[in-house]
Amino acid sequence: MxxxxxxxxxxxxxxxxxxxxxxxxxxxxxxxxxxxxxxxxxxxxxxxxxxxxxxxxxxxxxxxxxxxxxxxxxxxxxxxxxxxESIGDKLQLEQNRKELLASISHDLKTPITAIQGCVECLQDGIADTEEKRQKYIGMIAGKTTDMNRMIEELLLYSTLDIGKLPFNFVSLDAAAYMQQAVDELKLNPRMSEIEISWRNDAGRPLFIRADREKLHRALLNIVDNSLKHMRQRPGMLRFELLEEDENTVAIRISDNGTGIPAEALPYVFDQFYRAEPSRSTDAGSSGLGLAIVKQIVHEHGGTVEAISGTEAGTAIMMRFPADRPAPVEKGDQP
Missing domain, CATH: 1.10.8.500 (HAMP domain in histidine kinase)
Incomplete structure (x- = not known):
């Protein structure tokens, strides 16, 4: 072992x-x-x-x-x-807020300065005749109306931007609605030198889900924008209703105005953007008209596009999802 x-x-x-x-x-x-x-x-x-x-x-x-x-x-x-992305959005929102305040201050300063000048003329006795006094009073009234319009558009845009504006959507016959809107425009004294035409390319009723009041505001804003850039007389406004496909109904509004440069087209629906180099506020323009149009169309689930060229006029195309109303049963017919 x-x-x-x-x-x-x-x-x-x-x-x-x-x-x-x-x-x-x-x-x-x-x-x-x-x-x-x-x-x-x-x-x-x-x-x-x-x-x-x-x-x-x-x-x-x-x-x-x-x-x-x-x-x-x-x-x-x-x-x-x-x-x-969140911080980037916050910084962009802050930058937009600063630009908004700067634009508001700039756009309101012009009519306020004009009103102040008219008041000083009245106080200093420069308006020594009734005709002059009425002239200055008329200027004050006009500038006040412009300021009121600008503030109203700013309030509407802000309410749309934060999603606090209620929409009452109904199934709307776009053809009948546009016919009525065009008929009302033809009776407007501002359109006395404007040739207005209307065509329904589909030739039949086309339905969309829309808020009648908000859609009317979008149409008027587009018309106002066209009128501000019309230099030719007679001016022309053309309204068209198009069925692009079975799911899309489009409203096209075109004019014979001065047109928009190609480099400015991507920005025309931005707040306070003006294609002109100057920041003029003619006719009480707030720079929010087309921005409000964009907000309203987006709330309808649609898209909006500007098509233009210098001296070639401008067309605004609003596209909406088509609505298919439920068929009416025979027993439900009046």
């Missing part, structure tokens, strides 16, 4: 040392793997979170992994993108 005993005395320590070495090696390999697969990504997330805390939202975390750690990285990246 002595040889066996000597063998075991040598073998057992060797086995123990081998097992201990294998354990150390395995532990090192596992630690390295865990470090690469879990700890290192966590440190990367910590670094990215630190950058976000410092305001750097441009550092992305992109891992091509499908496990839980990869899902965590994907969720973190989505959070970063949404946070960046």
């Amino acid at each position: 002595e040889p066996v005993a000597r063998f075991f005395r040598k073998f057992i320590p060797t086995v123990l040392l081998t097992l201990l070495g294998a354990l150390i090696l395995t532990n090192g390999i596992l630690t390295y793997i865990v470090s690469r697969s879990i700890i290192k990504p966590l440190y990367a997330l910590k670094s990215a979170a630190g950058r976000i805390r410092e305001g750097d939202l441009d550092h992305s975390v992109q891992w091509q992994r499908k496990d839980e750690v990869g899902q965590l990285g994907t969720a973190f990246e989505e959070m970063r993108i949404r946070l960046k």
Whole structure:
């Protein structure tokens, strides 16, 4: 048994040392793997979170992994993108607010200055005849009307912008509605030198879901915008009702005005945008007319587009989802 005993005395320590070495090696390999697969990504997330805390939202975390750690990285990246968009929207909103205040101040200053000048003339006795006094009083009344119109449009735009204006949608026969609107326009004294034409290309009733009052406001704003840019006489306004496809009904209003430069077309529906270089406020223009049109059409689930060219007139195309009224049963007919 002595040889066996000597063998075991040598073998057992060797086995123990081998097992201990294998354990150390395995532990090192596992630690390295865990470090690469879990700890290192966590440190990367910590670094990215630190950058976000410092305001750097441009550092992305992109891992091509499908496990839980990869899902965590994907969720973190989505959070970063949404946070960046949210902050960008907030900054844009703040910039729009500043531009809005600046534009309001600029546009209201002109009529206020004119009113102040007329009042000073009346106070200083410059208007020494009844004819002059009536002239200055008329100017004050006109500028006051312009200011009232500008403030009304600003209030309407703000209410539309925050989604607080209620809409009463009904199924509307667009052909009959447009015929009535055109007939009313022809009776308007402002249209005495304007040739107005109307055509229903479909030749039959076309229905849309619309708020009659708000749609009428959009039509009037487009007409007002056309009148401000008409230099030719007689002026021309053309109204068309189109069925572009089975799901879309379009209202097209075109004129023979001065037109809009191609570079200005993408911005004509922005608030306070004017294609002219000057910031004139002729006829009490607030710069919100077409912006209100865009808001109203979007509330109807539609789109609006301007088509124009310099000295080629302008066409405003409003597209609405078609409405299919439920068929009337024979027993329901009056």
